[in-house]
Amino acid sequence: xxxxxxxxxxxxxxxxxxANFKAVGDFGTxxxxxxxxxxxxxxxxxxxxxxxxxxxxAVYNVPDDAKRHPAKRCESYRRTFGELAxxxxxxxxxxxxxxTALANDQSFDLSNDVKSTTSKLGAIKDADGNAFVxxxxxxxxxxxLDLLAEVWAKGQREQGIKRLIEAKxxxxxNAQIMRSFFVTDPxxxxxxxxxxxxxxxxxxxxxxxxxxTLNDPDFRAKEPIRTQELRIAVQPIGxxxxxxxxxxxxxxxxxxxxxxDWIKTLDTFERDALKPDPKALYEQLxxxxxxxxDLRVALR
Amino acid sequence: xxxxxxxxxxxxxxxxxDEALAQSIGWLRQQADALGxxxxxxxxxxxxxxxxxxxxDLRDQADELVEKRVKLLTASASxxxxxxxxxxxxxxxxxxxxxxxxxxxxxxxKVLDFFAVLATGKVQPILEAAVQLKDDxxx
Numbered sequence: 001x002x003x004x005x006x007x008x009x010x011x012x013x014x015x016x017x018x019a020n021f022k023a024v025g026d027f028g029t030x031x032x033x034x035x036x037x038x039x040x041x042x043x044x045x046x047x048x049x050x051x052x053x054x055x056x057x058a059v060y061n062v063p064d065d066a067k068r069h070p071a072k073r074c075e076s077y078r079r080t081f082g083e084l085a086x087x088x089x090x091x092x093x094x095x096x097x098x099x100t101a102l103a104n105d106q107s108f109d110l111s112n113d114v115k116s117t118t119s120k121l122g123a124i125k126d127a128d129g130n131a132f133v134x135x136x137x138x139x140x141x142x143x144x145l146d147l148l149a150e151v152w153a154k155g156q157r158e159q160g161i162k163r164l165i166e167a168k169x170x171x172x173x174n175a176q177i178m179r180s181f182f183v184t185d186p187x188x189x190x191x192x193x194x195x196x197x198x199x200x201x202x203x204x205x206x207x208x209x210x211x212x213t214l215n216d217p218d219f220r221a222k223e224p225i226r227t228q229e230l231r232i233a234v235q236p237i238g239x240x241x242x243x244x245x246x247x248x249x250x251x252x253x254x255x256x257x258x259x260x261d262w263i264k265t266l267d268t269f270e271r272d273a274l275k276p277d278p279k280a281l282y283e284q285l286x287x288x289x290x291x292x293x294d295l296r297v298a299l300r
Numbered sequence: 301x302x303x304x305x306x307x308x309x310x311x312x313x314x315x316x317x318d319e320a321l322a323q324s325i326g327w328l329r330q331q332a333d334a335l336g337x338x339x340x341x342x343x344x345x346x347x348x349x350x351x352x353x354x355x356x357d358l359r360d361q362a363d364e365l366v367e368k369r370v371k372l373l374t375a376s377a378s379x380x381x382x383x384x385x386x387x388x389x390x391x392x393x394x395x396x397x398x399x400x401x402x403x404x405x406x407x408x409x410k411v412l413d414f415f416a417v418l419a420t421g422k423v424q425p426i427l428e429a430a431v432q433l434k435d436d437x438x439x
Contacts, residue, residue, distance in 0.1 A: 060352040068360040080367045084374045087381035095384055098391040108398060113405040120412035127421045153398060160394045167387035174380040177373055192322045195369045202359050202366070205329060209336070213352060218345050 023278045024161055025103025026285050027269050031096030033292045034262045038089040038178060040296070041255050042081050044240070045199055049074040051237050052206050059213055059230065088178035095164065095171065102160045110149035118142040161273055168270050172263055179259045182252040197246040204241045210234055243298070251298065258295050261288050321369045325362045332358035410436040 053070030056062060062069060101107065118141055121133045133141075182196045193201065213219055214231045244251045265284045272278030332355040339355075342348035410433060417429035 056352075056356060060349045060356065062353060062356070066353075068357050070356065070360070073360055073363050076367060077363070080370050080374075084370050084377065087374055087377040091377075091381040091384045091388075094388045098388040101395055102391060107395060110398075110401060110405070113402050117405045117409040117412065120409050120416065123416040124412065124419050125416070126419055132419065149401070152401075156394045156398060160391045163390045164387050167384050170380040170383035170387075174377055174384060177377040177380070181370065181373055192319060193326070195366055195373070198322070198325050198362070198366045198369070202325075202329060202362050205332065206356070206359060209339075209352060209355060212336075212339075213348070216339075216348065218342075218348060222345050 020273075020276055020278055021103040021105065021157065023281050023285070024273055025100050027265065027273070027281065028096045028099025028101075028103060030265070030285055030288050030292065031099060031262065032093050033096075033296075034258055034288070035089045035093035035096060037258060037292055037295050038255060039085060039093075041182075041251060042085055042089070044244075045196070045203075046074065046078050046081060048203050048237065048240055049077050049199075052203055052210070055210055055230065055234055055237075056206065059210060059219075084178075084181065088174055088181075091174060092171065092178070095167070098160070098164060102157050102164075108153040108157055110153055111146050114146045114149055115142055118145060158274065165270050165273060168266060171266060175259050175263050175266075179256045182259075183256040193246065194252060196244075196252040200241060200244045200246065200250075200252070203237075204245070207234065207237050207241055211238070254295050254298060258288075258291050261291050316368060316372065318369055318372055321365045321372075325365045325369075328358050328362040328365070332356075332362070407436065 050071075053074050056070045118138055121138050121141070122131060122135060124132045126132065181194065183194050184192055184197075185194075211231070211234065214227045214234070220227050247253065261284075265281070265288050268278075268281045268284050272281040335351055335355045335358070339348050339351040342351055414429045414433040417425050420426075
């Protein structure tokens with residue numbers, strides 16, 4: 001009788017105010033996608049640096065032992081970008097992973113473990129072959145233990161989600177720093193270019209000079225076939241730079257807009273994550289997903 | 301003295317303010333562009349390549365300052381990044397706790413297996429089960 005009362009109370013506990021782990025998982029997935037998109041764009045900058053450098057070395061006849069060798073800068077960029085990514089995009093990606101891990105029902109399902117253990121009680125029999133615990137008793141014990149485990153696991157998951165929600169102010173600040181890599185920080189003088197715009201701007205200056213050099217009459221006269229081939233070979237760099245030029249249609253602005261949308265979704269996540277049916281969060285997640293997909297297509 | 305060493309602005313390197321760095325980057329880019337006239341006036345390919353290399357040196361200095369700007373961002377983000385890591389580490393602890401419970405349940409099952417053999421009162425199987433349990437508890 002007592003066991004039945006406990007069981008009823010536990011069932012009531014389990015069913016009351018259950019968090020929507022699917023929404024948590026979806027937000028985790030979108031968070032990882034956003035971070036991965038930022039990573040892709042930073043990798044694209046490194047790739048542009050390397051491509052420019054290889055042409056500069058060849059066309060300007062840069063010696064291997066030059067103090068400021070273009071390839072060295074690209075390597076240095078790789079390290080510097082890596083350090084920034086480690087404390088921004090990678091950290092936010094880990095946050096997304098933590099959310100998806102908490103949303104994974106299988107990780108928190110202890111039912112099979114409980115069943116497997118309690119079923120072993122049935123095998124305990126005395127010398128005459130009589131079971132110490134009846135099948136019916138084992139069933140009740142298993143149910144109670146299962147419910148206890150479920151309540152405990154649910155508590156652990158919600159504790160994890162609450163802990164991640166508590167980190168929201170740091171996430172917003174972190175995402176805003178990541179954003180200020182791509183576009184001008186609104187709190188700073190508007191004339192100040194973002195680091196991203198500087199990088200693209202310098203790469204564009206380089207590209208223009210490369211093209212001018214390859215079109216220069218002296219260079220063309222000296223090596224007509226080679227300059228013609230190189231003019232064709234450098235063209236993709238120009239295409240990549242055009243889509244990254246500063247301005248609202250540039251890639252930096254698009255990445256920043258995606259970060260902004262993610263920050264807005266974070267607001268809704270904070271409010272709705274532990275609600276049973278977070279409609280607003282689902283709607284924002286849908287919009288964010290579409291934006292990230294558009295950006296990924298643009299980055300290709 | 302090479303032109304590239306003469307033009308390096310001290311304020312951006314020593315001051316390390318983002319605004320000063322950004323302004324210096326713009327200035328270095330302008331200096332590099334200004335050398336475009338020397339390129340046009342170059343006598344031959346070699347002379348023009350020399351001008352381009354000087355322009356590249358200036359742009360490389362600008363790149364170096366951009367890296368300093370990025371490092372300033374990294375320094376700012378490392379504080380908030382650390383706080384976020386604290387939260388994700390807490391989730392890792394929770395996942396470890398769950399796995400720990402699963403391991404303990406599995407171990408309890410093995411103890412029950414031993415009791416099942418113990419209850420039979422048969423000496424040889426009990427000894428074998430005891431050895432098995434000892435091994436299970438070790439792993």
